[in-house]
Amino acid sequence: MPRRRDAIYVKLSLVALIWAGTFIAGRVVAAQMPPATAALWRYVVASVALVAAHAWLVGVLPALRPRQWLGVSLLGATGVAAYNLCFMIGMQTVPASRASLIVALNPAVTVLGAAWFLRERLTASRVAGAVLALAGAAVVIGHGNPLAILSGGITPGDAIIFGCVLSWSTYTLIGKGVLTGLSPLSATTYASLTGTALLALAATLLPAPLAAGVMPPVASVGAWIALVFLGVFGTAIAFVWFYEGVRELGPARAAVFINLVPVVAVVLGFVLLGERLEWSMLAGGSLVIAGVWLINRTGGRALPAAPTNLEKAKCC
Numbered sequence: 001m002p003r004r005r006d007a008i009y010v011k012l013s014l015v016a017l018i019w020a021g022t023f024i025a026g027r028v029v030a031a032q033m034p035p036a037t038a039a040l041w042r043y044v045v046a047s048v049a050l051v052a053a054h055a056w057l058v059g060v061l062p063a064l065r066p067r068q069w070l071g072v073s074l075l076g077a078t079g080v081a082a083y084n085l086c087f088m089i090g091m092q093t094v095p096a097s098r099a100s101l102i103v104a105l106n107p108a109v110t111v112l113g114a115a116w117f118l119r120e121r122l123t124a125s126r127v128a129g130a131v132l133a134l135a136g137a138a139v140v141i142g143h144g145n146p147l148a149i150l151s152g153g154i155t156p157g158d159a160i161i162f163g164c165v166l167s168w169s170t171y172t173l174i175g176k177g178v179l180t181g182l183s184p185l186s187a188t189t190y191a192s193l194t195g196t197a198l199l200a201l202a203a204t205l206l207p208a209p210l211a212a213g214v215m216p217p218v219a220s221v222g223a224w225i226a227l228v229f230l231g232v233f234g235t236a237i238a239f240v241w242f243y244e245g246v247r248e249l250g251p252a253r254a255a256v257f258i259n260l261v262p263v264v265a266v267v268l269g270f271v272l273l274g275e276r277l278e279w280s281m282l283a284g285g286s287l288v289i290a291g292v293w294l295i296n297r298t299g300g301r302a303l304p305a306a307p308t309n310l311e312k313a314k315c316c
Contacts, residue, residue: 004248005248005249008244008245008248008249011241011244011245012241012242012245012249012254012257013257013260014238014241015238015241015242015245015257016257016258016260016261016264017260017264018233018234018237018238019234019238019258019261020100020260020261020262020263020264020265020267020268021229021233021234021264021265021268022229022230022234023091023096023097023099023100023103023265023268023269024096024226024265024268024269024272024273025226025227025229025230025234026087026088026091026096026099026226026230027091027095027096027273028222028223028226029042029088029091029219029223029226029227029230030088030089030091030092031092031223032217032219032220032223033088033212033217033219033223033227034203034208034209034210034211034212034217035085035088035089035091035092035210035211036085036088036199036202036203036206036210036211037203037211037212037213037214037217038088038217038227039081039084039085039087039088039199039202039203040196040199040200040202040203040214041216041217041227041231042084042088042227042230042231042235043080043084043192043195043196043199043231043235044196044231045227045228045230045231045232046192046196046230046231046232046234046235046236047189047192047193047196048231049231049232049235049236049237050185050188050189050192050235050236050239051189051193052236053185053189053236053237053239053240054185054186054189057185057240058183058185058186061186061189061190062182062186064182064190068178068181068182071174071177071178071182071187072178072182072187072190072191072194073194074174074178075171075174075175075178075187075188075190075191075194075195076190076191076192076193076194076195076196076197076198077194077195077198078167078168078170078171078174079167079168079170079171079172079175079191079195080191080192080194080195080196080198080199081195081198081199081202082163082167083164083167083168083171084195084199085199085202086160086161086163086164086167087161087164089157089160089210090157090158090160090161090163090164091161092157093155093156093157094155094157094158094160094161095269095273095275095276096265096268096269096273096275097262097265097266097268097269097270097275097277097281098140098158098275098281099161099265100261100262100265100266100269101136101137101140101262101265101266101281101284101285101288102137102140102141102158102161102162102164102165103161103164103165103168103262104133104137104261104262104285104288104289104292105133105134105137105162105165105288106165106168106169106172107129107133107258107292107295107296108129108130108133108134108291108292108295109165109166109169110168110169110172110173111126111129111130111295112130113169113170113173114173117173118173118176125294125295125297126294126295128291128294129290129291129292129293129294129295129296129297130291130295131291132287132288132290132291132294133287133288133290133291133292133295134291135284135287135291136283136284136285136286136287136288136289136290136291137284137288138284139280139283139284139287140280140281140284140285140288141154141158141284142154142280143278143280144278144279144280144283144284171191175187184243185239185240185243188239192235200214242254245257256293256296258292258296259289259292259293259296262285262288262289263285263289266281266285
């Protein structure tokens with residue numbers, strides 16, 4: 001049992017590293033591929049990997065009832081199509097480190113959404129955590145001046161990346177109902193397939209430079225390696241490992257590892273991409289991470305785990 005626990009801790013640490021790496025890979029891909037087409041091919045790769053993972057771990061995909069088809073279609077529309085369009089478009093202009101700190105708002109926005117729409121009980125620590133995380137994000141987005149948001153001091157890229165937060169929170173809240181009678185891996189695989197179909201539609205209908213059709217985009221080998229990393233590691237492998245952690249340790253303890261994602265992403269952005277570290281990112285990021293820790297702290301009735309990564313504080 002101790003060895004099994006140690007292996008789970010190693011996997012969860014690698015999950016945090018992988019999901020931090022998705023922001024670096026996203027910057028590389030977004031620099032060379034139209035965002036809608038890049039998002040499509042990320043999920044073509046991810047869908048193949050998830051179907052293979054499902055066949056290996058569970059078996060054939062279960063047949064769905066009409067209500068479940070509606071549910072996984074909504075998951076695909078929000079957590080796959082909307083999230084990844086926002087992610088790829090935003091990563092064209094937003095540094096990886098900055099984007100990771102904005103996306104780290106996912107737990108705070110999800111907690112507030114669950115309280116508002118699902119009447120989930122808010123504990124004092126969750127309220128404090130949500131306030132801390134939102135204040136930290138305001139510091140990051142406002143480059144040290146939270147009031148800059150009120151005066152229009154937010155870039156279009158920042159707003160689009162915040163769209164990732166809204167779409168992922170919606171995905172998580174919808175997932176609570178969809179997961180009834182459907183395993184997280186099955187729900188995620190179906191969501192990936194339906195989301196890929198919607199991304200194909202977006203890649204066909206959106207104009208240039210947002211899309212270039214459904215054919216594989218012309219890009220460097222490095223960009224395609226980054227895209228495969230996003231699909232295989234950032235989606236399929238990280239998801240399987242994260243839910244092994246949820247099953248072994250429980251959702252609250254597994255979620256603590258997600259607090260590492262923005263920290264590692266900031267370091268990777270600085271080391272690999274030469275991104276500038278601002279004091280506002282360090283200060284605001286610390287507030288965001290402290291807030292997420294308070295939200296995920298055990299005590300009170302826990303929110304259900306999101307149906308897939310991110311969570312990222314993902315994600316990703």
